[in-house]
Amino acid sequence: MSKSRNNRESMLKRLFDAVGALNHAVAQRAQKVDRIEKDYPGEKLKTEAYNTRKQRLATVNQEFEKEWVSALKHLDELCKKVRQRQPHLNDLTVENINTGTRFPDALAFGRMYLTYQNWKGYIPRLIPFPFKKSLWLPDQTTGHRLIHQLMLRLMHCMPVGNVEITAADPLRLGTSLDPFLSLLKVKRLFPQQRLLTRSDELENALARLTDYVEDLLQNKFKGEIKSWSAYNEANSSNPIPYKLLLIFGVPEQLTDKSLWYLGRLLEHGPACGVLPVLTIDESRLEDRKFTGLRTAIDKYSKRMDSIVPAEILTKHVSEISVVEEQEFWPGRSELTDFLASISDRYEQSAKFSKSLTDLWCNSDYWGHDAVQGVQVPIGWTSEGEIVPFSIGGVNTEHHVLLAGRSGSGKSNLLHVLIHSLCHTYSPSELNIYLLDYKQGTEFSVYASPPLPQAKLVATESDPEYGVTVLAHLTEELEKRAQEFKSRSVRDFYEYRESSAAELPRVLLIIDEFQILFSEGRQVAEPAEKMLNQLLRQGRAYGIHVLLATQTLKGIQSLSMGQLISQIGCRIALACSEEDSAMILGNSNWEASKLSSPPEGIINNSNGAKSANQRFLIPFADRGLCKDHINKITQIADQRGYCGSTRIFNGSRLPEMPAADWFNSKSHEAVQLHLGERLSFEAEPLSLTLVNRPSSNLLISGYNDAIHDGLLASILQSLDAQNGIDEIIYFNGRSIVSAGASKYLDGSGKRPVSKHECVTSLNLTDIPDELHKSKRILIIDGLDSTKEFHSGPASFRPVKKDEPPSPQESIKKILEDGPLHGTFVIAFADNWKRCNSSCKDLLSFFEMRIGFCMNEDDAGSFVSGAIGKFKGLDTDNRAVFADRLKNQVSWFRPYVNGEKL
Numbered sequence: 001m002s003k004s005r006n007n008r009e010s011m012l013k014r015l016f017d018a019v020g021a022l023n024h025a026v027a028q029r030a031q032k033v034d035r036i037e038k039d040y041p042g043e044k045l046k047t048e049a050y051n052t053r054k055q056r057l058a059t060v061n062q063e064f065e066k067e068w069v070s071a072l073k074h075l076d077e078l079c080k081k082v083r084q085r086q087p088h089l090n091d092l093t094v095e096n097i098n099t100g101t102r103f104p105d106a107l108a109f110g111r112m113y114l115t116y117q118n119w120k121g122y123i124p125r126l127i128p129f130p131f132k133k134s135l136w137l138p139d140q141t142t143g144h145r146l147i148h149q150l151m152l153r154l155m156h157c158m159p160v161g162n163v164e165i166t167a168a169d170p171l172r173l174g175t176s177l178d179p180f181l182s183l184l185k186v187k188r189l190f191p192q193q194r195l196l197t198r199s200d201e202l203e204n205a206l207a208r209l210t211d212y213v214e215d216l217l218q219n220k221f222k223g224e225i226k227s228w229s230a231y232n233e234a235n236s237s238n239p240i241p242y243k244l245l246l247i248f249g250v251p252e253q254l255t256d257k258s259l260w261y262l263g264r265l266l267e268h269g270p271a272c273g274v275l276p277v278l279t280i281d282e283s284r285l286e287d288r289k290f291t292g293l294r295t296a297i298d299k300y301s302k303r304m305d306s307i308v309p310a311e312i313l314t315k316h317v318s319e320i321s322v323v324e325e326q327e328f329w330p331g332r333s334e335l336t337d338f339l340a341s342i343s344d345r346y347e348q349s350a351k352f353s354k355s356l357t358d359l360w361c362n363s364d365y366w367g368h369d370a371v372q373g374v375q376v377p378i379g380w381t382s383e384g385e386i387v388p389f390s391i392g393g394v395n396t397e398h399h400v401l402l403a404g405r406s407g408s409g410k411s412n413l414l415h416v417l418i419h420s421l422c423h424t425y426s427p428s429e430l431n432i433y434l435l436d437y438k439q440g441t442e443f444s445v446y447a448s449p450p451l452p453q454a455k456l457v458a459t460e461s462d463p464e465y466g467v468t469v470l471a472h473l474t475e476e477l478e479k480r481a482q483e484f485k486s487r488s489v490r491d492f493y494e495y496r497e498s499s500a501a502e503l504p505r506v507l508l509i510i511d512e513f514q515i516l517f518s519e520g521r522q523v524a525e526p527a528e529k530m531l532n533q534l535l536r537q538g539r540a541y542g543i544h545v546l547l548a549t550q551t552l553k554g555i556q557s558l559s560m561g562q563l564i565s566q567i568g569c570r571i572a573l574a575c576s577e578e579d580s581a582m583i584l585g586n587s588n589w590e591a592s593k594l595s596s597p598p599e600g601i602i603n604n605s606n607g608a609k610s611a612n613q614r615f616l617i618p619f620a621d622r623g624l625c626k627d628h629i630n631k632i633t634q635i636a637d638q639r640g641y642c643g644s645t646r647i648f649n650g651s652r653l654p655e656m657p658a659a660d661w662f663n664s665k666s667h668e669a670v671q672l673h674l675g676e677r678l679s680f681e682a683e684p685l686s687l688t689l690v691n692r693p694s695s696n697l698l699i700s701g702y703n704d705a706i707h708d709g710l711l712a713s714i715l716q717s718l719d720a721q722n723g724i725d726e727i728i729y730f731n732g733r734s735i736v737s738a739g740a741s742k743y744l745d746g747s748g749k750r751p752v753s754k755h756e757c758v759t760s761l762n763l764t765d766i767p768d769e770l771h772k773s774k775r776i777l778i779i780d781g782l783d784s785t786k787e788f789h790s791g792p793a794s795f796r797p798v799k800k801d802e803p804p805s806p807q808e809s810i811k812k813i814l815e816d817g818p819l820h821g822t823f824v825i826a827f828a829d830n831w832k833r834c835n836s837s838c839k840d841l842l843s844f845f846e847m848r849i850g851f852c853m854n855e856d857d858a859g860s861f862v863s864g865a866i867g868k869f870k871g872l873d874t875d876n877r878a879v880f881a882d883r884l885k886n887q888v889s890w891f892r893p894y895v896n897g898e899k900l
């Protein structure tokens with residue numbers, strides 16, 4: 001037992017000992033004086049004897065004085081100490097509310113008036129705490145003041161947040177607690193937020209408290225711990241609160257069941273920190289019906305006004321007289337102020353204050369392997385027990401559904417989970433894929449520095465991109481399946497047990513996963529298929545999925561029920577009843593009662609109501625998280641893990657690589673490196689200009705950043721090629737492409753021949769020189785260059801020796817050029833205009849790149865026919881269509897570092 005506990009335990013004794021010391025001084029003096037009286041009886045002594053007597057008496061008095069003063073000083077110090085913590089009730093202030101964690105070992109009730117001859121003094125009247133027995137009083141309103149005093153004392157000197165009061169006042173409808181009614185709103189203090197008056201609610205409350213006591217005895221104390229105070233002594237960071245059960249007017253409204261519960265509480269409550277305090281109508285207890293209760297009261301409780309420490313004290317102090325004096329009750333305004341402070345303090349303490357780092361306390365980084373599953377702490381029960389998140393084990397679930405309305409703390413919980421996982425498991429035990437569909441930067445903290453365990457950090461993702469991630473993971477699953485088969489092992493556990501090869505578990509986390517299903521069947525169908533495969537087969541291969549969403553409403557049509565039925569672990573934060581039933585399970589509405597943040601429910605039984613576990617989630621403070629990530633990165637460096645985190649940011653196009661990168665590419669054919677494919681691997685989209693008819697490239701879309709980025713990448717790609725004799729750039733847009741001007745102005749190895757007027761292009765010469773030189777003709781603004789448009793001129797008969805029109809020349813180049821290595825790359829901002837004014841030319845452009853187009857325009861642009869093509873209306877991607885091969889590829893074009 002700790003030293004401080006010993007000190008605390010002895011306070012009452014020390015106080016009594018100090019009074020005992022005073023008494024001792026008095027007693028000693030009396031004894032010594034007696035002896036002197038005996039030795040020198042009477043007054044009629046000879047002078048010599050008289051002097052000796054006088055001298056000895058003086059010495060005795062001196063000694064007494066010394067001893068008395070010293071004892072008094074000590075007593076005074078002790079009294080001050082007690083009063084510092086427990087002033088008189090009329091001196092209570094906000095400053096002396098107990099905001100610490102120490103429980104008192106005695107409660108001050110009034111004072112004791114001590115007198116000896118002319119001396120008089122006061123000491124606090126301390127009553128040992130916790131009470132060993134229940135308390136009762138006759139049901140008279142005069143007795144209520146004692147109860148009020150007890151309440152006030154407990155509220156003020158118990159650590160804030162650690163008193164809970166259940167009160168019933170059936171006859172006076174709550175008025176028995178008049179002075180405290182303003183506190184009923186404080187849920188932490190009065191969980192029912194009212195005084196109970198009816199038999200059914202009283203029965204329920206008693207049943208709950210009895211269950212609570214039973215649970216403590218069986219599951220917390222387990223026969224090893226003897227009492228509430230012993231438990232709290234051993235668990236000082238996580239104490240059990242003290243519960244006061246006040247029932248006025250017993251046996252009013254007590255049913256047979258209530259009587260039974262009350263009997264149990266009178267007997268076992270005090271040892272478990274549940275103190276029944278009853279006011280009793282004694283005449284009614286005469287009834288035979290209440291014999292059991294009467295016996296329990298006699299046996300297990302004490303009359304409240306007869307707990308008299310003065311009796312004990314009088315045994316110590318025969319010489320000093322002791323009189324008890326009642327506590328002072330505060331004035332109305334002092335009481336109002338004080339109760340308001342208590343209310344504030346309790347409200348504040350109700351705000352859950354545990355921090356993220358409390359979750360892993362001092363546990364080592366990466367201290368576990370994931371062979372038998374993954375288990376990490378994610379919060380606490382209200383009693384302070386750690387609540388684990390477990391997946392992948394023999395007796396645990398494998399996939400997780402997390403849902404809660406906006407603001408309920410989903411992102412926070414995901415951070416808590418990610419940090420807890422990355423604290424516990426190294427990158428060779430666990431790989432995390434983070435796919436976030438939210439607008440915002442929630443997961444970007446894991447991108448820089450990259451979280452060593454993260455294989456992917458994708459923010460503001462595209463549904464199309466999400467599908468590629470699912471495809472990557474299903475490939476991984478199939479690879480694992482092959483590998484396991486070749487080694488004749490059944491599952492991840494057997495593989496890890498039988499092989500020294502490294503194989504981490506995988507956890508895919510998709511935030512706002514419903515977005516995957518919101519873009520029509522084109523994306524939803526493959527997404528659903530692959531997700532289904534991961535959910536069905538992932539368990540055997542150590543691949544797990546966590547799906548987070550605000551609501552499941554609206555995605556029901558997509559056999560969502562079937563998907564969800566394969567997810568055994570459900571985590572629900574605050575939401576509507578309807579959502580609660582969807583997330584947790586039919587008729588499981590408990591999540592609608594949560595106050596999130598920080599409350600949540602975790603259910604590891606497919607949502608069965610009986611498996612609900614409420615828990616409190618710590619706040620993932622940004623600064624703390626940043627430090628933790630830095631620490632994890634540092635450990636990864638020390639242990640030689642070289643990360644390979646893919647970063648995908650859906651709101652930013654990739655930056656164009658440097659010239660060296662273009663130079664390093666193969667130059668066997670003319671290749672244009674235009675961006676990154678919209679796939680998990682994000683390979684470069686490299687388009688080869690092959691010598692085949694109509695292999696010209698038409699680029700259309702209305703977005704300057706993408707236009708300029710594509711133009712710049714084309715020029716940079718061409719600059720790196722060897723087999724091109726001339727690059728001709730014609731600007732028909734009448735605006736300068738700011739993002740590409742550097743590449744047009746001769747920054748590269750070869751000059752670009754620039755033109756702004758069609759006639760200066762000498763288009764008529766090009767078809768004649770196709771055998772001699774290979775040219776790339778870039779027409780920027782095909783749609784706005786009238787000379788290339790179809791019109792009456794295109795139908796006129798060509799007269800002999802008349803030079804061909806620009807339209808005829810370009811047509812010839814488009815038609816014959818590709819076979820000889822001369823290609824046209826044309827840009828058209830406005831596809832509609834281009835489609836109608838350049839229709840004679842369009843069939844020669846079998847390669848097309850489109851961006852920022854509506855579904856109708858995209859349909860005709862990509863396929864050449866009327867129809868719709870979805871997904872091009874955002875400014876963060878483009879599509880490449882090779883119409884000869886009938887291939888369509890999504891990609892993210894390079895830009896020059898501009899943010900979109």
Ligand SMILES: Nc1ncnc2c1ncn2[C@@H]1O[C@H](COP(=O)(O)OP(=O)(O)OP(=O)(O)O)[C@@H](O)[C@H]1O
Nearest residue numbers: 405406407408409410411412413597598617618619
């Ligand atoms: N356990 C917690 N303790 C204290 N504050 C919290 C806790 N969890 C979340 N919060 C706070 O609540 C607010 C909402 O949290 P969060 O962003 O995680 O909710 P959300 O469910 O992801 O919301 P949305 O879906 O709208 O993005 C934030 O201000 C956050 O700081």
